[in-house]
Amino acid sequence: MQSERTTIAQGWAIESHHAKSSFPGFTTSGASRHGLSRREFIGSALVATAGAMLSRASQTPRWQIGCYTRPWAEFDYHAAFDGIAAAGFKFVGLMTTKSNTSLIISMATTPEEAAAIGREAKQRGLKIISMWADDAAMGITGGLKHLIDNSAACGCPYLLLGGTEEQRAEAYYKTVAESCDYAASKGVVLTLKPHAGSDPNGASCRQTIDRIGHKSFRLWYDPGNIFYYSDGKLDPVDDAATVDGIVAGMSVKDFRAPKEVEITPGTGMVNFPKVMSRLAQGGFTHGPLVVECLEHGDLAHVNAQAVKARRFLESLTAQKA
Numbered sequence: 001m002q003s004e005r006t007t008i009a010q011g012w013a014i015e016s017h018h019a020k021s022s023f024p025g026f027t028t029s030g031a032s033r034h035g036l037s038r039r040e041f042i043g044s045a046l047v048a049t050a051g052a053m054l055s056r057a058s059q060t061p062r063w064q065i066g067c068y069t070r071p072w073a074e075f076d077y078h079a080a081f082d083g084i085a086a087a088g089f090k091f092v093g094l095m096t097t098k099s100n101t102s103l104i105i106s107m108a109t110t111p112e113e114a115a116a117i118g119r120e121a122k123q124r125g126l127k128i129i130s131m132w133a134d135d136a137a138m139g140i141t142g143g144l145k146h147l148i149d150n151s152a153a154c155g156c157p158y159l160l161l162g163g164t165e166e167q168r169a170e171a172y173y174k175t176v177a178e179s180c181d182y183a184a185s186k187g188v189v190l191t192l193k194p195h196a197g198s199d200p201n202g203a204s205c206r207q208t209i210d211r212i213g214h215k216s217f218r219l220w221y222d223p224g225n226i227f228y229y230s231d232g233k234l235d236p237v238d239d240a241a242t243v244d245g246i247v248a249g250m251s252v253k254d255f256r257a258p259k260e261v262e263i264t265p266g267t268g269m270v271n272f273p274k275v276m277s278r279l280a281q282g283g284f285t286h287g288p289l290v291v292e293c294l295e296h297g298d299l300a301h302v303n304a305q306a307v308k309a310r311r312f313l314e315s316l317t318a319q320k321a
Contacts, residue, residue, distance in 0.1 A: 062286040065313050065321040066091025066129050068251070069104060071294035071302050073097060077104045078120070079299060085124040087306035088321050092121055093130040093290040094156070106134040107143060111153040118154030128156040129288045130191070130220070130249065135162065138172055144179045152186040158249055158288065159183070159190050160220055163208075165197040173208060180214035191220035191248050200229035202242040209246050219246045221279065223270045224253030224261045224293070232257045237274045244282030251292040252313065264295045264305045266312040273316065289313055 072080035077097040094104045137143030151159045164172040223236035254268035294305040
């Protein structure tokens with residue numbers, strides 16, 4: 001911005017000394033023909049240039065690039081927030097942490113406590129973008145609505161569901177369907193990721209989402225899980241063709257044979273450029289991209305891997321985090 005201001009100032013000086021416009025396509029003779037003095041013309045040009053600069057600066061990035069707390073699961077969540085912020089992310093996803101429930105926000109969390117966690121993230125320059133739903137909520141009357149309240153309280157727009165085993169699926173998704181209107185009223189979107197049990201891939205998730213048919217129930221894609229739950233047989237590049245029009249966000253997770261996802265994105269089998277290209281064909285051209293796993297190690301190592309993951313996503317999207 002300093003260099004841009006300098007350029008504008010230099011343009012003014014050149015005009016003053018050489019009677020020639022510093023703005024391509026404009027001439028002072030043209031200004032005089034329209035009844036403007038040279039000073040008025042230059043002032044108008046400066047305002048237009050500054051306005052264009054501000055417009056570009058205010059454009060919302062297409063992708064919300066973030067990181068979940070899962071890689072810091074053996075530490076207090078404050079260490080996760082600190083590491084994610086220091087790595088250059090602006091968005092954080094709430095998952096596991098060192099606590100009695102192994103979660104940052106769970107059924108045991110009150111909305112007031114959730115709001116305080118949201119403020120702690122904000123103090124570090126982070127916005128909570130996604131929150132893992134405590135599975136215990138699904139077996140309790142009003143449990144999912146309590147998690148929706150907590151999600152809204154901490155400022156999180158996406159509540160992430162991991163699905164369930166096939167024998168529980170009917171009751172599980174009945175609860176989801178009955179909670180969609182409530183989620184919408186709170187500004188929260190319920191999202192389903194490919195996971196163990198009844199919904200291990202895009203096609204099965206699509207059937208579930210289409211069956212419920214609510215705008216507040218969408219897919220949170222996970223290319224690493226597509227490989228993982230198919231024992232490496234189903235490539236997410238192929239699977240991505242089954243989820244056109246239903247993707248709200250993505251867990252950026254890689255995979256390494258035979259059964260490993262606790263690795264840093266970009267170091268495994270997932271061809272992320274091709275996955276993103278196929279998802280874009282189906283309409284996923286903007287939204288949250290949240291790193292879920294990193295290579296294991298001590299705190300310093302995990303923090304360093306977070307930096308690598310952020311740089312990988314910036315390269316993938318051609319966008320700063």
